[in-house]
Amino acid sequence: MSTFWSAWVMFLVVFNLGITLFLFLWGQRVRIPLQPDGTTGHVWAHGTIREAVRKLPAWWVWVSASMFVAGIGYLILYPGFGASKGVLGWTSGGELARDVASNDAKLAPMMERLRSQPVEKLASDGEVIDFGHRLFLDNCAGCHGRQAHGNPLLGAPNLGSGGWMYGGTGDDLLASILDGRRGQMPPFSATFDEATVKNIANYVLSLSGAQHDAKMAAEGQPQFAVCSACHGADGTGNVALGAPNLTDAIWVHGGDEETIEATIKHGRSGVMPSWRPRLGEERSRAVAAWVFANAQGEASAQK
Ligand code: HEC
Ligand code: HEC
Known part of the structure; x- marks a missing residue:
């Protein structure tokens, strides 16, 4: 924030707080002249209603006063008063970084298993499968379908049929996912009538x-x-x-x-994108484990 805008925001904050504080304090002290009947003498609705003077209830005064204290306290502790960073040094970016770090710490043991174990073994790890399934729904279901049954219009194969284009071992699946695939079936309309x-x-x-x-x-x-x-x-x-x-x-x-x-x-040419840049090695292994487990599940369901 430039110095000018910082100063402008400070001015607006002081000005608005000042006006409301002034009204608040002045309102407690001001004496409104009363008529002998105890009203202000204002009449409303053709004389049917006369305006009286009542003191503000004490609870209202205290709640309002504590709001000023809380508001000023906030501006001291947190960013908000012009370019002031607040004495706590809180930032939304810092909070995100803390959340990400605590999430990473929670995932660390699973990430270790993802790095060190083969896909076939990961396929029986419940936590990995849940994680892989969610990644599948977010990244793969758009082409392969939520049940992984494929989409002929996109040339995306059924991943549960057992009829693999590129092989169905853990390493085959991982290679398909990490580096993508591009099948080339040439056209024969010029060769054959x-x-x-x-x-x-x-x-x-x-x-x-x-x-x-x-x-x-x-x-x-x-x-x-x-x-x-x-x-x-x-x-x-x-x-x-x-x-x-x-x-x-x-x-x-x-x-x-x-x-x-x-x-x-x-001819046909299906393109399976490469997921290495987006998911990285560990997450690709988790989704491969889910694809492997899902295909095994479908195969045994058919028996
Ligand atoms: C843009 C559409 C699209 C997305 C998104 C996509 N795929 Fe594919 N996938 C394909 C196509 C098309 C093929 C077939 C490639 C070919 O024809 O050579 C394929 C092939 C595959 C294969 C090889 C299947 C076999 O029979 O050997 C696997 C495994 C696979 N995808 C898994 C995934 C996973 C896991 C994801 C998510 C991380 C994913 N795909 C996301 C379109 C997609
Ligand atoms: C250069 C290698 C190559 C040749 C030659 C070739 N194909 Fe293919 N064919 C492929 C590939 C790769 C695919 C998968 C394409 C894709 O989906 O990405 C395919 C797919 C197909 C499919 C679709 C299968 C399905 O599951 O839907 C049929 C059918 C097919 N080929 C028949 C033929 C016939 C018939 C010929 C001979 C006239 C032929 N192919 C020649 C490589 C070839």
Whole structure:
């Protein structure tokens, strides 16, 4: 605060306190001349009401007086009087720093476990799971859904299906979260004509035993050689490339014929952001532990 504004605020405080203090003290002493009937002589409402004089109740006077003392005491102890910092040296930033420090102290033992234990072990640590779940809801649910069931419109996979694009060990999950992922499925509309795309789509459907046209699938099979570079000759995928398993009936983008044809023609490129800058190592491990525990829970619920 510049000297001018500091002085201006001080002036306003002194001026306002001064006026109210003056009225307060003067009000106790002022003598209002009375008429013989004990009223001030003012009449209201066509003479039906006459104005009397009553002393202020003592409790009111004391409460008001103590307000002045409290107000001035506050301005001495805390910031408020111009640029004065107050004798206690209190700041809102200082209070925040104290709260953060006390919270950090409370979290310290869990942070130690997060640094030293593998994700698989953390997944059975109740405190870590609660913490990870909250981080998931705040940071991940927007794309993967509150139940982690994914969102085909965003290409965000279901994290409870067990059909991992990039692998489901603790280290795989941690790598996905810390550094992000960017799958690249190239478009094939320039390579294949419409009929060939349909044939390949029917072959893809046949891989997971979904309903398909057997004749078209048989014609599509040889063309799948191009696809097997990434999805494997048997179509079971490749976690190193994030090429999904096409034989397990678990779909990121959708497993109906139309969607598979769209995937083949236009390609797909899902982007999982990197969380290292935002969550850091420990918090990423906590959320990985929750994802791991959640996927195990869903797997055992299906048995
Ligand atoms: C902006 C949307 C978005 C957000 C937010 C997001 N993800 Fe993802 N995530 C994706 C997409 C899209 C993919 C698939 C990437 C690909 O296609 O290569 C993915 C992939 C993953 C994978 C790999 C899954 C597999 O099958 O191998 C994991 C694990 C994952 N996300 C966890 C998380 C966690 C934990 C968070 C929160 C810290 C998070 N994601 C936040 C969009 C998102
Ligand atoms: C260069 C490697 C590569 C090639 C070649 C490739 N794919 Fe893919 N494919 C991927 C990747 C990576 C993804 C995941 C894309 C994403 O969501 O980020 C994918 C996704 C898909 C999906 C979506 C799966 C789902 O769960 O929704 C289908 C279907 C698919 N590919 C079929 C094919 C077919 C058919 C071919 C051959 C015509 C092919 N792919 C060729 C890498 C490849």
